[in-house]
Amino acid sequence: AQSVAQPEDQVNVAEGNPLTVKCTYSVSGNPYLFWYVQYPNRGLQFLLKYITGDNLVKGSYGFEAEFNKSQTSFHLKKPSALVSDSALYFCAVRQWSTSGTYKYIFGTGTRLKVLA
Amino acid sequence: DTAVSQTPKYLVTQMGNDKSIKCEQNLGHDTMYWYKQDSKKFLKIMFSYNNKELIINETVPNRFSPKSPDKAHLNLHINSLELGDSAVYFCASSQAPGLENEQFFGPGTRLTVL
Numbered sequence: 001a002q003s004v005a006q007p008e009d010q011v012n013v014a015e016g017n018p019l020t021v022k023c024t025y026s027v028s029g030n031p032y033l034f035w036y037v038q039y040p041n042r043g044l045q046f047l048l049k050y051i052t053g054d055n056l057v058k059g060s061y062g063f064e065a066e067f068n069k070s071q072t073s074f075h076l077k078k079p080s081a082l083v084s085d086s087a088l089y090f091c092a093v094r095q096w097s098t099s100g101t102y103k104y105i106f107g108t109g110t111r112l113k114v115l116a
Numbered sequence: 117d118t119a120v121s122q123t124p125k126y127l128v129t130q131m132g133n134d135k136s137i138k139c140e141q142n143l144g145h146d147t148m149y150w151y152k153q154d155s156k157k158f159l160k161i162m163f164s165y166n167n168k169e170l171i172i173n174e175t176v177p178n179r180f181s182p183k184s185p186d187k188a189h190l191n192l193h194i195n196s197l198e199l200g201d202s203a204v205y206f207c208a209s210s211q212a213p214g215l216e217n218e219q220f221f222g223p224g225t226r227l228t229v230l
Contacts, residue, residue, distance in 0.1 A: 032215060043120070043206050043221030044159075051216060088157060094215045099164075099172045102215045106159040 004033075004093045006107035013081045014115050021076040021110045023091030032094035033074040034104070035065055039087045047089075050074060061085070081114045088112075119143050120222040122207050128228045129197055137192045137225045139207030147171075148190040149208040149219065150182060159206075165190055166213045197229045 004025045013019045025031055032051055036044040048059025055067045065076045076089060091107040120141045129135055141148060149172075150162040164172035165184040179195045190207060207222040 034218065036221075038157075041224070043208070043223050044219075045221070046218035049218060090159065097172050097174075099174075101164070101166075101171045101213045103161050103164065103172055103174075104215065104219070109157045109159075 003105055004091045004107040006089075006091055006110045008110050009108075010111045010113060012113045012115060015083055016080050019078050019081040019085070019112065019114070021089050021091075021112060023074045023076065023107060025072050025074060025091075025093050027093055027095075031067075031074075033065075033067065034092040034094075035059065035063070035074075035076050036090045036092060036106075037061075037087045038090065038109075044090060047076070081112075083114045083116050086112055086114045120207055120209055120220050122205075122222040122225050124225060125223065126226050126228075128230065130230055131197055131199060133197050134193070134195045135197060135227070136194070137205055137207075137227075139190045139192070139222055141188055141207075141209040141220070141222075143209055143220060145209040145211050145220070146187055147210045147213045148184065148187070149210075150190065150192050151206040151208060151221075153204045153206060153224070155203070163190075163192075164213065171213055194227075197227075199229050202227055202229045 034049045035047040038044045050067045058064045088109050092104040095105045097103045123138050147166045149164045153159045162176045163182045168184045181193045184190045204224045208219040210219045211217045
């Protein structure tokens with residue numbers, strides 16, 4: 001079965017330092033991978049996606065993610081963290097549904113805390 | 117302008133009651149979704165509609181019934197509410213069901229069943 005794993009419940013990083021939020025996936029075929037961010041009491045917001053092409057994907061708010069096929073990873077990165085980046089981050093993979101179309105499978109989420 | 121809106125934002129009710137949550141999107145998207153986020157923040161799809169037709173129906177109790185009067189609206193009706201239904205329910209939309217395009221999420225409806 002296709003799935004995603006986010007091994008860290010929480011990541012703490014000092015403001016101005018680089019940040020990484022990890023995601024690994026398990027799919028058959030070519031993966032469609034996504035990152036979303038959820039701020040407190042808000043819905044999810046799309047950050048970036050990998051469908052095909054360059055392994056380094058750039059997204060919103062200065063975030064980027066690197067698709068690594070050999071390591072089956074799609075880690076989210078940012079060169080310099082801001083306190084306002086503190087939020088819950090979800091990795092998602094596209095999975096074929098038994099209903100006959102595609103759906104997201106979300107990871108368990110990683111809480112990012114950027115310390116001033 | 118709000119892209120995906122949900123009402124109400126908060127819903128507190130007694131066990132056994134019937135309640136509805138409404139969702140509207142003004143993005144012109146063809147596909148809409150309902151997700152449930154539990155207290156541990158796990159997010160799971162419940163239903164999806166494409167052009168008013170049901171295309172995803174996960175293993176959700178029959179007490180949950182989605183209704184799409186037109187492609188801009190997807191409402192969720194819940195009968196005989198149970199304690200375990202307490203969660204945040206998110207509506208979302210996308211251009212098409214293939215997920216090549218991202219989904220846009222509403223602000224959520226926090227349902228508390230007492």
